Amino acid sequence: MDALRQEFTPRGTFLDTASHGLLPRRSVTAVRRGAALMAEGTLDQQACLRAVDGVRADYAALVGVTADRVAxxxxxxxxxxxxxxxxxxxxxxxxxxxxxxxxxxPFDQRGGLRLRQVPLDGLVDAVRPGTDLVAVSAAQSADGRVVDLGALLSAAREHGARTLLDTTQAAGWLPLGADRFDYTVCGGYKWLLTPRGVSFLSVPPGFGGLRPLHAGWVAGAEPWQSCYGPVAELAPDARRFDQSPAYLPYLGAAPSLRLLAEAGPARVGAHARALAARFREGLAGLGCEVPDAGGPIVSFPEPEGAVEALHRAGVRVARRRGALRAAFHLYNDEADVDRAIAALETTAAGR
Structure with missing residues (x-):
């Protein structure tokens, strides 16, 4: 893990992966190389599409699903x-x-659906006969709470409901077994450390009733033969649901996902959870008891002057739903935790 941390060059202490992850050096190099080729007019688009397929395969391996199920x-x-x-x-x-x-x-805007929203801690018990789909994030954006995936799947199977899991705040640190869910979605720019503009959809065998409503040339069985007129033959696998990819983000995503594969989600998760636990212990020492959300995200009440104190110390966190949110990843270490706690101590001392 120490060797991989050398890939990152944060300015100060970055505890805001839940907003946007850091790019490793190797990804920055890949994006710059691609941009230079674009500037020269020498970019090979076929090579770019091959790189996209490589990212698809790397993501599939990382989350535990076959590449033919990933768009x-x-x-x-x-x-x-x-x-x-x-x-x-x-x-x-x-x-x-x-x-x-x-x-x-998107469900709300679709219209004609019955949306039922319940508190997260009551979600599993709220699955009932007549529930067609359960859609939930593996880890919540605002406070990092992790859903009990096993219990969720059991309840959904019992009542014949399909499942849609958003793994944006989990993929990269939480081993997922995405093949257990009907659909998964993931934005790559957080824990997967990709540039913004990379996302993934996994679909069930047979596609689960999905229609390729935004299909373009890249969704064709032979993309370069599908550039004009309606696509005559769609890809036989999940590629039929591809959006036309932005080349630079995907060129940057390839080395990011390979780096995470080197580390392994289980190892990353253990490291990040340990840092989150250390941070909660530090907060407790300041009189702020915060429950374990089950992952590397810690949401805590905002003391007066805390943001200013953290900023002066070069510590970056986020403010979400009236609280502060710290998020720990493979590039963080114990010194980052201690620096943040030391900054918060200055606000406690002033009270």
């Missing part, structure tokens, strides 16, 4: 909208009330 794109909301469009009128979609908006909004 690529640039937006989680677009992937979710495909799932929303596949549901019959009147279908019940069960959601956690605290979800990041990219998950519930």
């Amino acid at each position: 690529v794109g640039s937006s989680v909301a677009v992937h979710v909208a495909l799932v929303a469009a596949s549901l019959p009128a009147g279908a019940e979609v069960l959601l956690a009330a605290e979800e990041f908006s990219s998950l519930p909004t």
Whole structure:
């Protein structure tokens, strides 16, 4: 892990992966190389599409699903909208009330669906006969709470509901077994350390009723033979759901995913959780008891002057839903935790 941390060059202490992960040096190099080729007019588009397929395969291996079930794109909301469009009128979609908006909004905007939102801690018990789809994030954006995936799957199977899991705040540190879910979606720019503009959709065998509503030339069985007129033959696998990829983000994603494969999600998760636990212990020493959310994200009450104190110390966190949010990844270490706690101590001392 120490060797991999040398790939990152944060300015100060970066504890905000839940907003946007850091790019490793190797990914920065790949993006710059691609941009230079674009500037020269020598970019090989066929090579870029091969790189996209490599990213697809690397992501599939990382989350535990076969590459033929993975579609690529640039937006989680677009992937979710495909799932929303596949549901019959009147279908019940069960959601956690605290979800990041990219998950519930496409269902809401689709119209003709019955959306039922319940608190996250009651989601599993709320699955019932007549629930058509359960859509939830593996880890919540606002506070990092991790859903009990085993219990969720059991409840869904018992009542015949399909599952859609958003892994944006989990893929990269949480071993997932994505093949257990009907659909998964993931934005790569957080824990997968890719540039913004990389996202993934996994689909069930047979596609689960999805229609390739935004299919373009890259969705064709032979993309370079599908450039004009309606695509005559769609790809036989999940590639039929591809959005036309932005080349530079995917060129940068390739080395990022290979780096994470070197580390392994289980190892990354153990490291990041340990740092989160150390941070919670430090907060407890300041009189702030924070429950374990189950992952590397810690949401804690905002003391007066805390943001200013953290900023002066060069520590970056986020403010979400009236609290501060710290997130730990493979590039963080114990010194980062201690620096953040020391900064917060200055606000406690001033009270």
